[in-house]
Amino acid sequence: MTGRAAGAGAADAPAPAAGSAGGRPLIITEDPLLLDDLLRLCAAAGADPHLPRAVPGHSGPPAEAEGGPAGTAADPVDGPSGCNHTGVGWESAPLVLVGHDAAGRVRGMPRRTGVFLVGRDLDDPLVWQRAVEIGAEEVLCLPDAESRLVDRIADVVEGAGRPALAVGVIGGSGGAGASTLACALAVRAARAGERTMLIDGDPLGGGMDVLLGGEGAQGLRWPDFAASRGRVAAGALEESLPELHDLRVLSWDRGDRVVVPPAAVRSVVAAARRRGGVVVVDLPRRVDEAVAEVLAQLDLVLMVVPGELRSVAAAGRVAAGVRMVARDVRVVVRGRCPGGLDPESVAGLLGAPLAGEVPVEVGLPGRVAEGEPPGAAGRSALARFCDGFWQRALGAGQGVPA
Numbered sequence: 001m002t003g004r005a006a007g008a009g010a011a012d013a014p015a016p017a018a019g020s021a022g023g024r025p026l027i028i029t030e031d032p033l034l035l036d037d038l039l040r041l042c043a044a045a046g047a048d049p050h051l052p053r054a055v056p057g058h059s060g061p062p063a064e065a066e067g068g069p070a071g072t073a074a075d076p077v078d079g080p081s082g083c084n085h086t087g088v089g090w091e092s093a094p095l096v097l098v099g100h101d102a103a104g105r106v107r108g109m110p111r112r113t114g115v116f117l118v119g120r121d122l123d124d125p126l127v128w129q130r131a132v133e134i135g136a137e138e139v140l141c142l143p144d145a146e147s148r149l150v151d152r153i154a155d156v157v158e159g160a161g162r163p164a165l166a167v168g169v170i171g172g173s174g175g176a177g178a179s180t181l182a183c184a185l186a187v188r189a190a191r192a193g194e195r196t197m198l199i200d201g202d203p204l205g206g207g208m209d210v211l212l213g214g215e216g217a218q219g220l221r222w223p224d225f226a227a228s229r230g231r232v233a234a235g236a237l238e239e240s241l242p243e244l245h246d247l248r249v250l251s252w253d254r255g256d257r258v259v260v261p262p263a264a265v266r267s268v269v270a271a272a273r274r275r276g277g278v279v280v281v282d283l284p285r286r287v288d289e290a291v292a293e294v295l296a297q298l299d300l301v302l303m304v305v306p307g308e309l310r311s312v313a314a315a316g317r318v319a320a321g322v323r324m325v326a327r328d329v330r331v332v333v334r335g336r337c338p339g340g341l342d343p344e345s346v347a348g349l350l351g352a353p354l355a356g357e358v359p360v361e362v363g364l365p366g367r368v369a370e371g372e373p374p375g376a377a378g379r380s381a382l383a384r385f386c387d388g389f390w391q392r393a394l395g396a397g398q399g400v401p402a
Helices: 032-044 063-067 100-106 125-134 146-158 178-191 234-240 262-274 289-295 309-323 343-350 364-369 381-395
Strands: 002-004 026-028 096-099 115-119 138-141 165-171 196-200 247-250 278-283 300-307 329-336 354-358
Touching: 026 032, 026 100, 032 096, 032 115, 032 146, 096 100, 100 115, 100 125, 115 125, 115 146, 125 138, 165 178, 165 262, 165 309, 165 381, 178 196, 178 247, 178 278, 178 300, 178 381, 196 262, 234 262, 262 278, 262 289, 278 289, 300 309, 300 343, 309 329, 309 343, 329 343, 343 354, 354 381
Parallel strands: 026 096, 096 115, 115 138, 165 278, 165 300, 196 247, 196 278, 300 329, 329 354
Antiparallel strands: 002 138
16 A cells, blocks of 8 residues: 655655666665565565665674675764764665654655655554655555555666657558558667667567568567566566567567466566657557557557548447557558548548558568568658658657647
8 A cells, every 4th residue: 555645755856866876775764574575575676775774683684785785884874953864875865765663763854756654554643744754755555565666666776767658550450551560660760769669469460570580589579478477677678589670579479379468468568668768569459458458558559541441440440449548549541542531531530630641662562571671761651651750759758749
């Protein structure tokens, strides 16, 4: 269980840089049981915390392991008003975890962000008073808030910054070219210098690595994440995936179909977003629970629709399912059939904004078969569309302009 302390934390309090103090949180408590819990949660998040002193009666690791290398443990110093406070590391630590028993020790320390009061009894009225007095952002009650706390500690370890701009691509009908557009968007983003990950969200699509000519590349595929539980480390995810054409690819393999639980899908996509840069997801047209987990984390969904009436009718049904979860759905019209609909009419019939038109590119299937991924030809209509899209999207400060 968590709670935000009303009025806690000064609005102008300095925010320590992510990754400051080596990305190591500071723990302040003299409760040996609480310390055991906090050390366990830090270990789960891959963090090596600073400790101000050995806790009386604590049977945990030796002082060097608790405080890091020799000389890094924070010793008590005199704080404001002559009180004995744990001053070393208070301002530089990226995250400070204050036990409910130790709130009095840090009362009067400089106000800053990233301070959490950790206890076990939210019904204690004094816990909220203590939180306000020390400027805590939140009160975290264990064991209910354990996953929340692990996430915050792991963010510190990973140096979490601005999340990636996440864009999904879905076909309004069969053969619309959604996978081609998703691949091209990822290729063009990578060539523009963006940190890019392409995620294959369609287990029946044949594998996005094939479109990139990397079906034999070493690295993990979706089935390897089927047993994932809890948080996935962003850095470990990136390093484990095949790197093709300067981008990372999470694809399906060609073996027997393995069902990846929705919770694992959610964790993997969340880790991809924490990397920053750009994430492109190729989506299936059927919205099940796992796909819904992906849609909920996307900033924008591009629906690819051929410019003819039958495809628009099919896209209407797909759009209805996507809109139940996605926050922003826009239409990309691909090609025009003789006597077909113009892009504005297609978007109007679907009741969604028009993101643009991509002409059918003659010769693209043959070039892909020869190993050239979609979007690689910089002067092609497909590449020009993708470049224009990223210029607008990334130029808007991680928000896609309407």
